[in-house]
Amino acid sequence: MNKNLWILLLCLFGWASSQEASDAATTSANTTGNKMPFVLGGVLETGSGVLANGDHGIGLIRVTPMIGAWINGLGYLRLGYGFNNYVQDPDEGEKREIEQRDFSAQLGISLGFGPYLQGSYTRAKNLSDAGDVAWNEYGLGLGSFFQLGIKSALVFEIEYRFISEHYDPFEKETISGTRLQMNIGFVVYVY
Amino acid sequence: MSIKTAAILGGAFDPVHNDHLALASTCLSLKLCDEVWFVPSPDRWDKTLIASPEERFEMLKLAVGDNPSFIVSDIEINMNDYRGSYVSMQYIQETYPDYHFRLLVGADSYEGIPHWRDPLHFYGTEYNGHLLLRDFELIVFARRGYKEPDLKKHMELGYAPLFWVGREQGFEGMISSTGIRKSFLCSGEKPSGLPAEVYQYILDHNLYRE
Numbered sequence A: 001m002n003k004n005l006w007i008l009l010l011c012l013f014g015w016a017s018s019q020e021a022s023d024a025a026t027t028s029a030n031t032t033g034n035k036m037p038f039v040l041g042g043v044l045e046t047g048s049g050v051l052a053n054g055d056h057g058i059g060l061i062r063v064t065p066m067i068g069a070w071i072n073g074l075g076y077l078r079l080g081y082g083f084n085n086y087v088q089d090p091d092e093g094e095k096r097e098i099e100q101r102d103f104s105a106q107l108g109i110s111l112g113f114g115p116y117l118q119g120s121y122t123r124a125k126n127l128s129d130a131g132d133v134a135w136n137e138y139g140l141g142l143g144s145f146f147q148l149g150i151k152s153a154l155v156f157e158i159e160y161r162f163i164s165e166h167y168d169p170f171e172k173e174t175i176s177g178t179r180l181q182m183n184i185g186f187v188v189y190v191y
Numbered sequence B: 001m002s003i004k005t006a007a008i009l010g011g012a013f014d015p016v017h018n019d020h021l022a023l024a025s026t027c028l029s030l031k032l033c034d035e036v037w038f039v040p041s042p043d044r045w046d047k048t049l050i051a052s053p054e055e056r057f058e059m060l061k062l063a064v065g066d067n068p069s070f071i072v073s074d075i076e077i078n079m080n081d082y083r084g085s086y087v088s089m090q091y092i093q094e095t096y097p098d099y100h101f102r103l104l105v106g107a108d109s110y111e112g113i114p115h116w117r118d119p120l121h122f123y124g125t126e127y128n129g130h131l132l133l134r135d136f137e138l139i140v141f142a143r144r145g146y147k148e149p150d151l152k153k154h155m156e157l158g159y160a161p162l163f164w165v166g167r168e169q170g171f172e173g174m175i176s177s178t179g180i181r182k183s184f185l186c187s188g189e190k191p192s193g194l195p196a197e198v199y200q201y202i203l204d205h206n207l208y209r210e
Helices: A003-024 B018-029 B053-064 B085-095 B129-135 B151-156 B177-186 B196-204
Strands: A038-050 A056-071 A075-088 A096-110 A115-127 A133-147 A152-168 A173-189 B004-011 B035-040 B070-072 B099-106 B137-141 B162-165
Touching: A038 A075, A038 A152, A056 A096, A056 A173, A115 A152, A133 A173, A152 B129, B004 B018, B004 B085, B018 B035, B018 B053, B018 B162, B035 B053, B053 B070, B053 B196, B085 B099, B085 B129, B151 B162
Parallel strands: B004 B035, B004 B099, B035 B070, B099 B137, B137 B162
Antiparallel strands: A038 A056, A038 A173, A056 A075, A075 A096, A096 A115, A115 A133, A133 A152, A152 A173
16 A cells, blocks of 8 residues: 555545534434444554564555444444455465454544544464464554444544564564554444 | 483373384484483363373383383473473473473374464464474474475474484384274274283273273
């Protein structure tokens, strides 16, 4: 992913936050018209820093379908499980088939109707014939909820992630570090 | 003080048989190690064992006899919880820093090592097979129906050296503990490949009859 797209995502986030802040005075949680706060959705994570495949740089991290409970004006708890199979074709050596599996849990605390503070935990796994690897990621960030209609919304988040130390059998080195993430997602209320 | 090299032969040993002893002798004659340590596991989460850890330990002591190069160790039994080979090897290496340890594994097990994990950590998602391959030298021995590991690929992945013990080196793994237990169930006579002392112990303690 190039830097222009990164900047575009940042602008979108800012726009969404300002929209929600201006709406907050006239809107209440009841406008969603939902009887239950359960949501389904998905989040696309992009970032700069240590990526999920052990590389350093800018790129797509993962796509995570999620379920959760989301109460506007209060906060949310959401759980995600992402899965992705891909093949790495290095300049030297054989192709690498990798199964990526990630379990994540996020807790958000509302700062008004739209913006929220969030903390996240992800247990990430890269499974391959060279060696299965698992590690933890912890994140802190800011997000905003952008209502699209009665039952759906977009979410934009900026998050700082800490990646715990783990050995990558493909890179043949110990990986650890941080990553600045931008997450874009959607949620749909179900009841 | 010179550092001795010891090969760790772990497993259930339910019961120990002649291939275990032949393998150990072959490793010594090939000078892959100065000693072979037989390290029976405690009861395991991933397979049901018939004899108790104490019974399997006693059978091993009988089978090994007074060979000074064969050591029967209860170090893993005393760890109580079975946490897989990597944790055990780390613990053994820390406990005996004056030794250089190599791990003996069958060709059947070798293929699965990249997926091994510590079952009692992080809900069983603490994978450490790749760390075992990286940190400890392996002696892989032949098992019927399994091919020799690809040494070139093993080294390309940056793993520790690997030594092969197969037919060319004078060892051909033909006996299995499972086969011996089945033989007991069917006939009760002494199965081929079972040391006489161990056979007598099994009779005395009425093992492998159900």
